[in-house]
Amino acid sequence: MTQSRDAFEARLRQIGADRYHDKHPFHHLLHGGDCTPDQVRAWVINRYYYQYSIPMKDAAFMSRVEDSALRRAWRSRIEDHDGTDTNEGGIRRWLRLAEAVGLDPDYVASTAGVLPATKFAVDAYVRFVRDKTLLEAVAASLTELFAPKIHKDRIAGLLKNYAFADDSSLSYFQNRLKEAPKDVAFGLAWVLDHADTQEKQDAAARALEFKTDVLWSQLDALYSAYVAPARIPPGAWQPDQGLLLARAS
Structure with a gap:
């Protein structure tokens, strides 16, 4: 049976309450000040791959969109990450971190x-996002519904517990607090408008669950490699690699 708009939104929000990666033990360590410098670096390196891939994900999505209004609304997501003449963009901010x-x-x-x-x-x-329906692709982006809380917790925890944390190094998260609300408001409304059958609602919910799995699995890998059992797989970052001091020498 097709759920009402309000009931379906509540269903989507419950997915975040149950499955979002703010509950992962690695984030508890990070936000609580219990990560070593190398564990923080490992997180920065691996999370960069996600940030770097987001504009490509959005470009792949837009390449399939025939509705010019949807393309216009979605285009700012690429600009927010890649930057413009007046906005350095999220990728550059992450590299500053x-x-x-x-x-x-x-x-x-x-x-x-x-x-x-x-x-x-x-x-x-x-x-x-490239291969599934547009509805599923947009629904997968709705983890942004749950991001403001984790960004706020992260900013507070990093500022409290780590010497590197300041307005410059944390500007990525501070900017996402301003950028994400418009994205998620549009995406949520679009999904609620277009998931007009039980089949579509179920597909959208599964897409959001898939995205929470993507985020959670990244932290599982990070925890396994750099926390416990601390087994770094071949080819992955070793703590003596890629340091600023190495470049200066």
């Missing part, structure tokens, strides 16, 4: 040390 934690931003931008599981998860998300 990398530099603040002692990493060579050129090394981070190369994606050389990214965990294999991070690549598998993020690449799967890009393929999902």
Whole structure:
């Protein structure tokens, strides 16, 4: 039976309450000040791969959209990450965070040390958006519904617990608090408008669950490699690699 608009929105929000990655143990360590400098660096390196891939995901989505109004509304997402003449963009802000934690931003931008599981998860998300229905692709983006809280917690936790944290190094998260609300308001309304059958509502809910799995699996890989059992897979970043000091020497 097709749910009412309000009931379906509540269903989507419950997915975040149950499955969003703010509940992952790695984030508890990070926000609580319990990560070592190398664990923070590993997180920055691996999360960069996600940030770097988002504009490609959005470009793949837009290439399939025939509705010019939807393309216009979606285009700002690419500009928010890639930047414009007046906005440096989220990718550049993330590389400033990398530099603040002692990493060579050129090394981070190369994606050389990214965990294999991070690549598998993020690449799967890009393929999902490229290949699934437009409804499923938009629904998968609705993890943004749950992002403001994690950004606020992260800003507060990093400022309290880490010397590298300041307005410059945390500008990515501060800007997302301003950028994300317009994106999620549009995306949520679009999904609620277009998921007008039980089949479509179920598909949208599964798409959002898939996206929470993408985010959670990245942290599982990070925790396994750099926290416990601390087994770094071949080819992934080692703590003596890609440091600013290495570049200076």
